Amino acid sequence: MADLAAIAASLGEVLHRSGIPATPERQARFAASVVDIAPGTLDELYWIGRVTLVSERGQIEIYDKVFDQVFRGIIDFDQYLRQSQKPMPMNSKHADESKPASPSTGDRKDGNDSAGSAATPGDVADESESSDEPAILAAVSETELLRDRSFAECSQDELNLIAALVAKLPLVPPRRASRRSARNNHGNELDMRATIRTSRSTGGDPIRLEMKKKKERPRRVVLIADVSGSMEPYARVYMHLMRGAVQALHAEAFVFATRLTRLTRFIGQGKPDQAYAKVAENTPDWSGGTRIGKALLAFVRDHGQRGVARGAVVVIVSDGWEIDDPLYIEQAMSRLSRLAHHIIWVNPRKASVDYEPLVRGMSAALPYVDTFVSGHSLRAIQDVLEAIHRATDSTQIRRRAA
Template sequence: MPDMPELAASFTAALHDAGIAVGPDRTRSFARALTLLEPSTTRELRHCALATLVSDREQIEPFDAVFREVFGGPADRGAQRGQPGDPARSLPDAVPGRVPGSRKATADGRGREADTPPREAPVPLAASPLDRLANRDFADLSAEELARLSEVMRTIVLRTPTRLSRRRRTAHHGARIDVRRTLSVSRRTGGYPLRLRRFVPRARPRDLIVLCDISGSMEPYARAMLQLLYCAVRAAHAEVFTFATRLTRLTPALRRAGPDDALARAGRAAPDWSGGTRIAECLAEFNERFGRRGMAHGAVVAIISDGWDTGAPADLATHMARLSRVAYRVVWVNPRTASPRYRPLVAGMAAALPYCDAVVSAHNLAALDDFTAALSAPRHRR
């Protein structure tokens, strides 16, 4: 039987490439189902995958296509009714990637298993099991594990709450009358507006802004989080800044970079990597150059830092108060809060805490669920 975590990571990565949204939570559910049920046939494996990875009827067809490509399963639903002991649908015993032989159509049009030996299918396997990566602290991961982590992070979707834009769309039960469209349509009825046209504002996701601490105390976590921020820039059109002794806008570098050289470009763009920490000064620069110009107005702002600051706590509190007045929601990501013995005794963290809507750890892959939930939650002031 192949390694279940590797099997789950490989299959869910193929589903994501096919356009099916499969996050780390669904991947973990699929891995648990494989471990508990230990399916021995492709039919049982397909049922496990359907129950944990598919959430919509429209996803079944592309799901089956990926399943056939990876495991060589039958193409039609009727073929799924085979006996559990059918060797043509049995899972491989030793080599991950070995799948049953293909089906050939006979003259009467009915499918029959061909008398061909099993074939090898190119199934991509993760070097590190997903369960081991999911609960390991980002600071303890090697460079190879960080590279594998980026493959999983590409499946994570960062969503923000919606806001009403100035654009509008036609609606049958809108609260406001679209006078221009009503008059335009009334020309068909001799100028009499027999039917009122209405509209409602369009809803669009709020902007996402991330400020990531790359000082010496945050370097191990910053390398892992930048993998996620690279995906956020591409998918959610987020704005990413790094700070240590200075503020650097990293969005252009991440947009042009590929997944393999994102960290290299980030290091070249931010010369203060692994330096000291001046959170208050960098936050003041952000408020002055970007926040007041409208970038932070109504946006969700995430600050990734452990709170160590060489400046005065009163200055950080002042600039956090300015940011909280214009931002829709402020989420502080502090990996140190994962420890049960953590207390906000650091002066910088204590000064910023009253102006945060949520504080999460995001110190490992499993804890990223709390981070994504905090970004999409409605506004709530402490």
């Protein structure tokens, strides 16, 4: 049986391609609500998606068609409920349904038994009378609170839910211009050969100028996470982001506490539990002390200069606490900045209102950082993903002063 949350994640992607702006934030909210509410029928799943993914009434018709396209015949809810062994969280009216039919655009129940009639999803009056929506909205509100909560303040169950959502976040790679060009009517460079070929049909007169544009290719992404004791609650969540990046973006993944460990080979392989067990097995210094500078110097020496960091977007996740001389960090970041295209530093401590980068390690690194974000919560991880996506050739590099 396919995982319901995984299948639900595909709905947001198809909606986005169909013209509905299903942002990563809305997709994460939808996936969180699916996990929270555990819908018992396609009707219930329909309303969860409509409340969380649709922002305008004019989008409802497209949403209905996409929903049917994604879910019709894919999920057997009777089987899903038997396997999950969870009670249906919504009204018990669905208990008498022997086999719920897939909701169609013109035939969905509004959740009110007294009405006894079908309602069109686009009807605002029927929508307001739905008895299911208050429960859905309440669950969404709880999820919203969780999205803004720091990972350090979450319970283990909440961290497990957040980790599952992070693993399903859509990752969009940064782009870089290739050396090769392709014919493009909106290009900014004259395609002389194509122009001459076209002019043959007009007696050699180049009446129409053909243009070309550089092709784009994905830019390499490198993630380096601090797994020392001070970063423990954040590191476990970022392991899921690393796994997703390795699988979706072919990224490179490293962790460090007192020494650097490369995870790329096994974090993206097999089932998640097996991959994370392998990570723990190969990271004996997990939750230990922190030697950021020496770990970054090892990365530059053993991997960065050999091509891993060259022209890449490098993401470093650390609070900047350093037990060694911060001069090591300054040396490593100086060398790394000359190799990498863009450096993103994720520091959960930045989320504090009165935060100032006074820690010696952080103040030594900051002059070489292009983008500085907190990444302390589920919502803040969106800033990390956005920073990765925006680190393209058009990015204006502006080093931040300490």
